[in-house]
Amino acid sequence: MSQFYFFAFPHPSIESIKQIRRLRLSPEDSLDLVRERLQKAHPNCFDDLETVTFYRLPNFARARYSLREIYEWIGKRDAEASLADYDPIATLFPEGPQPPEWIDIVVVTHESKFIEQADTLGDPYGNLRHMKARAKSSRAAGSTRSPSDSVKSFAAIKSTVLDAGGLYYGRHDRFGPHTALFNKELALLKYEIDHPEQSIPDETILAHAITFVQTAAKFFDGEITRESQLHPMMETLLGSKGNWQQPTNSQSAKPDVVWSEEGFACLIAEIKNEQGLGGDPFLQSLVVYKKFIREKKYQQSLGRSNFPVILLAIAGDRLVVSTAIFTDSVYANELFTMTLRLSTHFADDVSRVACLFMAVKQCITQLRKLYKNLILNAEGVPPARVLWPNPTADPSVPNGTERMKELHLEFFSKLDRQGKPIINQGGLNDEDKQHPMYLATMRAEDDSEATVVLVKFATKYNEGAHRLLASQTPPLAPTLHACVRVIGDMFMVVMQYVSPSDGMALADIPEPRHPNADAVRPHISKALDLLHAKEFVFGDLREQNVLYLSDGRILLVDFDGVGVHETSRYSVCLNIEAGLGVRRNQIMDKSHDLENFERLMRRLSPQ
Template identity: 30%
Template sequence: MTTIPPSASTSPIWKRRCWKQYAREEYMHRSDSDFVVCTYECAHLPAPDTPSDASRRKAYEVIDDKWLDENAIRLFPRRPLATLKEGHNVLAVLTVIPLSRSTLLSSMVSEVNELPGHIHREQIAAAAQKRQSPSTGATLAQRLQTQNPRRIDAVYDGRPLSLMGPSITIYHTVFANFLKRMQESRHFTSDGLDVAQNFVTQAAAYHGDGSKRHTELAPWTNKGVHAHFLRHTPISNSVGKFTPDGAVFASRETHDGFRALISAAELETELGEGSGDPNAQAENVYVAYYPSREAQSVRDRSCCPALLIGLAGPTIQVSGAVFADQLVVQNLGDPVCVVPRLNTTGRSMLDDAGHRVAQLFYALRECLKELDDYYAALIQSITVPKRHLRSVGVMPGRPAPTSTGRAGLSPPPPMISPHFAQYKDDEGKSVTLTYTARLARDYPVKAVFVAEAKTDTETRTVVVKFTPAYCKDAHELLARASPPQAPKLRFCEFVESVGMWVVVMDYVEGKEVTNVLQDPVHIKSLEGAITALHADGFVFGDLREPNVLRVDDKVVLIDFDWCGKQGTARYPSDILLEEGAWHSGVQRGGLLEKVHDGFHFHALTGMKLPSV
């Protein structure tokens, strides 16, 4: 760690170009290294003997992590620079890190360390604060501008398809629980069915305008779900003023009066009528709320989970929203239409409609309770008792800046992480995961992370992957080979609270294959891995460069998502069938064949795979 002292000739607030210039001057001989800079506001700085840079450097030798914990508050994103009281007490800490570590996805790890991750989210928030109002933002003209992958504040809601984010179920349990509750077999009370049937009657009717529809639906949603579910709620914050058709807030507020938004509802008279898509309007309410300055103490420490509801005519769509590495919104199942329909439930069409609405109201009601409990615990955890303020770096004798509400808060986590944080290993020991980086950020839909896995006796670095499907047996087959040709599996199960497979494997040092393999040792190793899979009836399926690592004198395979038994495993429908990149027999929904692995083996080695 190197501390960069302010000098008389330099602006008190160090610009990035100053950091780069200092790094060039001090570390030009370290061509194998890069650097990361963190900035801190200090209660005081060590006093130099003389007002010279050399004397300051000598005085700053006392500064280490412990000193910073006790005497400083880290900026970006802890506080806006505009709140600084004394600019000359800003300290820049430069840390030199290795530039070229030949590790599995190490280049990606360097891009997602904790500081850039937080800064990236604050850049998203700053851009979102400049958006139009939620109603204007939902118009087609505005959506064509904002839903652009090149925009940092674009919402990853699947429109267009290039804006698909990772499954939001990895960030909070409420979303998987909503889907589960919608599938539960339940007997509803008479009161619950009364409310549901009254809602069906009003939702299926035609109303002259949105105000009339709101008036007729609100009594039943507000009785069946939450008193404020459909209640016009004026909101005023640093982004602007807007009034959702319904908004439910957490029951507990932060010390500066901020309440987390746990659901937002927007309503239009009919599909195609009104000012725009109500789902897009609800999405924009979320974007106008959590990127605001008022929300920062919660945003720093949470993925800000919320439910979004769009009502248009007789149709209701429930979505989930999070603010992680991107703003992500995803539909939670299909829309619920209250128009009576044919069914095989043994109920009349109208009876079936009432039960479907009762099921929806139950799922919403329980999930809003779950979110309220979550935010209550979060706000409890981030408020630090006054007697502990000094230990977390709060300025002694300085009043808290009321506009931002930072004083008295515990430090935020290094990154916004998945909620899956504990599992039992093969020996029954409890393992705790601390996530340190997200990998493959160039592919937002992928959910792969680096974490520290800690037991009571050891800590190891692992990769944690969340995926809809995984071939555990094939992975274990190669992981048990001698030498191993897949990372050791630490955990591999379908986790209901995530709604996906969670795969924890050792972090393996290696290099991705970027061209045709030349070394005969690597070619032989790859041949052995594929031959072993084929001998056990497996087809790898996706034997392309990113899934093959060179590790010393062997090859290691990763990504067993598509792998499966020949004759039963099939390719997904979303496979990108680029001409020349796949065997001619590969089709969407088609069976995996060993000859397909042979095609990729030839592309990787220029040789024929003997086993096919």
């Protein structure tokens, strides 16, 4: 005999009056049926309902329905309150539904959880919107094909990368900051791979590495045969068994092998019999990773992890090791590429492979601890923190780690190329994704009031030139709090943040309010004199790099390209449309600054 049950379905896109649903269920019906009915009633929530959790709510009156109270209750009794969506309703409620004034079950989607987190997020620059955009990105189709079909033709590869929900790994201007900036485990893997001389493999590991290289260099009649030969060697070198040819829960992917912990992938490997046959195994492993993120377990942990993973691609005798994360999109970086051939340098190659697998093995161990803690400690990562960098100081730089800890940085927003906070993370264009500039709070050891700072990551930075101008009275550059080399081949530069209300770049000031040449000439002239006295060449003097403050002072910014007179060279990728009057890779000269200074003054002078 069917009976009515009351369901609370809190969701941002549903009117409050419709968040209580009265559904008739038969004893044999499961909660999967409830999901299907809600999907039909609310098609705009279809994807959200693919990954929901059902909770029993005893004695919670509909008359005082409060989302916040429901979540507080669930937080205290999460384990025993959740219901299996495949069990029949008669098993879940053997005595039938509660009285009609009570809610029987609440349907929790990850979108609902973001509402719960709104207070803790603080939302200084739209973090709630950022998290919701991240959830939407995780469910974006990207490639609707299987991973193997996604790499078998040019059209499939192009759509896999460029369509909505595509991948960022350096194709067609689709790239972002290095994955090492966002996860310590992946950062240390990169460092170990970049410094193999710090690892000394023992005789056993070297013996397995010899066999692995010799086997990879062979020809095999089929891919399955190659996999079967490499299978035991990889498990031996990595010190644990992987799951071979095991489909994902949704059957959307069947990776060659996955090393995982608590259902989260630590390493995904794809093997091809030869290069060019069957597609690119690296891209295929990246598509597999994208498919994993759509799985229920990943969706339920969106607010607490950026899901770091190692990608191992083998195509014949070619070995590629990469890493990937998921923040606002999927990003990947290649760490190591090697051809495994029998040559006169065989001994060196074997040693390199042995050190490589030692580093990967150690990283898998660390990722397993991370994912185990993710499951055991539900409150281990603050909401929305997974969107922002978590840089690791380069161990080869003295005192780098200590200096990093002293800063007590907490990132909370990304900036666009003009230095303005990006309000809608879901609206990031490819250029903003590439640009590693953020806002963070910096707190002193005495736990005093936090200071908002600008943090940029640059491949090179002239700390000396910046500090020279920042130390003047009044300053001619923003205060420089730190310049620390971090893993990812970058410098983390922490400086004073000048908000748009306190100052703007000359390029952004509208014409009626634009200062004339006389207002800025003495300040810029003094800055150049100071730099040139120390043999520095600023190299990029234009409106974009001159901040005009509300009190009439100016600050020079962007010291990435500062060089040494008659020694340094301009970038080989110099923007020739910037009108600096210099050539790519040209030797830098103080006279270039003076010429650009006069060009700037002419542009600012009244016509």
